[in-house]
Amino acid sequence: MPKSNGRSSFGRGNGTVTVIEQQVHRSSIRNAKIAFWAVGVSIALLTATVAASYTHPIVAGLIGVFAGLCVALPVAGFIVAWPVLRVLWWWTPEILTGTGLVAGWVELATHTNIIIRLMATVLIVGVPAFVRPVRERLLAVAYCFITRHRLRVCFNEFIITNRTGSLPLILWARPTPVGERVWIWLRPGLSVDDLQGRLDKIAPACWADAVTIERASDTNAAFVRLDIKRRQVLNATVTSPLVDMVDPDTPASEREVDDVPAALDLTDVTAASVTTPPRREDKKPVKKPAVEPVTAPAAVGGEDVSDWL
16 A cells, blocks of 8 residues: 655655555455455354254354354455565565574574674674685575565566456575576466566566576466576586596506598409499380281171171
8 A cells, every 4th residue: 555754854755655556455355345245144154054953043143143254354354464465475585584683683692792792793794705605505595585576576567467456476486506496376367478478578677697487387377487597507617426436546558549541441352353234235125016907898798797896
């Protein structure tokens, strides 16, 4: 919902900070009302029907109404609070990390002196700064958090959402050798094909080299997986464990290398033994003698027999 901060101490207004869009807020309230009446009436009728078999119908009706309210109110409250819960879900890693650091520092300051606190600070800051594997692992995890927020910005800015304005749910992310892999639950109104046409814009927004997308489930098209690629690993030096298995004290053995023949050398074949097959003479076609047609006599014994032939 919009929240106005009025004027700052320097006399200039800070404008409006929008945490939950008005369209999303109105949609959640409308859905909460529908869910309240649907769930409440269903639970009340079902409970009253069952209770009527054991008590008076009026008492059963009161029990049904009470049960319907007990179930419908939490359901409606969860639907209304869902946009806020979704924002908290987006910032859950940062909230947990900040809370853990503050609580840990308070506990450390309560039970230790200043020297131990300084040593702990040097270890917490110095180890990631000077130990490369630890630093790379922390940066990979940090990029997972950053990528989730950058994808949320992409969904909010230039990726089409549904009519109610609800954004896809970004579930979790983990590091990969080339970047990060993020799992996303698409809301109605958005498909994998829509994201395929926006990958060229998602990559710069996530500060990455390239982005690929594919389905994460064979039975549900709403569950997709995004691969954020920040580096190439095919051109890196790959170490093989087979080299360590060779004994360095093993003496090298020299082998004579024969000359590689550049042409065929058939010593047992001479030029005189090579003969060409005789050429077949062209046979002239034999002409068959022409057969002269036999003419039947026009009349035999004074009768015309040409019709009988």
